[in-house]
Amino acid sequence: MVLVSVNGHEDPADQPPWAMQLVLRVEKGEPPAHLAVCESAAMAAVTLLGDPRSEPGGEWHEAVAAWEDRRIRKVVRRARGIRWEALGDLPGVLVDHEGAPARAFVPGPVTEVPAAISRLQVGGTDLPRDDEPKPPPAPPYALVGLNPGVAMTTGKAAAQCGHAAHLLLRAKGAWPGLRVRVVEPADWRRAVAEADVVVRDGGFTEVAPGTMTAVARLVG
Structure with a gap:
């Protein structure tokens, strides 16, 4: 069964939306590459979700559960x-993957983001493309495919990869490796058919509501 998400459930009408904040390290002199950033962001998101502190009884569990009940x-x-x-x-986790460090922070209301995070820039994060295929990790691993027909900045693509990895974790359980690729246009229909999870965007930034941005499946 394919799990499809428009970034989760509806937010309660009388409460502010919640979000997981993901922060990429982008130094001026040596910016990381696009796909490496997407992989790091996805790995950081699932690392936080799989952390013992996010499990029942852990200090982060209540916040994570409240967030997952929303979008x-x-x-x-x-x-x-x-x-x-x-x-x-x-409170959060750090993943340093292929020269593209990323941090994921415990989710919370967007009205209560710590100042050290809220002052950081959200939009306009676009980095050098590294679309040359990289060898896959040893199976089992998560394969995340980005829709080749949807133009997204690196920041937007990283968020979509985070959603895809998140949904795959909840659908299939934990896996040790992850690879992100931009699917070839001729292969997109097959990638969707083979996917374990499909992400349809909520339409808050860059793309129209319901746009299919990414797919993911467990390999091996």
Whole structure:
């Protein structure tokens, strides 16, 4: 069965939306590459979800559960230098993958984002494309495919990969490896047919509501 999500359930009408904040380290001199960032963001999101502190009885569980009962928004920001270092004491996890460090923070209301995060830029994160195929990790691994027909900045694509990995984790359980690729246009229909999960965007930024942005499946 394919799990399809428009980024989760509806938000309660009388409460502010919740989001998981994802922050990418983007230094001026050596910016990371597009797909490496997408992979790091997705890995950071599922690392936080799989952390013992997010499980029942853990200190993060109540916040994670409350967020998953709403739309599973993920907000991607960028930081460098001192502003990146200032994030280290906030509750969350760090993934340093292929020179593209990313942090995922415990979800909460968008009206209560810590100042060290809220001051960071959200929009306009677009990085050098590294679309050359990379060898897959040893199976089992998550294969996330981005829709080749949808133009997205790196920040937007990273959020969609985070959604796809999140849904796959909940559908199939944990897996040790992950690879993100931009699907060839001729292969997109097959990728959708073979997917375990499909992400349809809520339409808050960059793309129209209901746009199919990414798919994911467990390989091996």
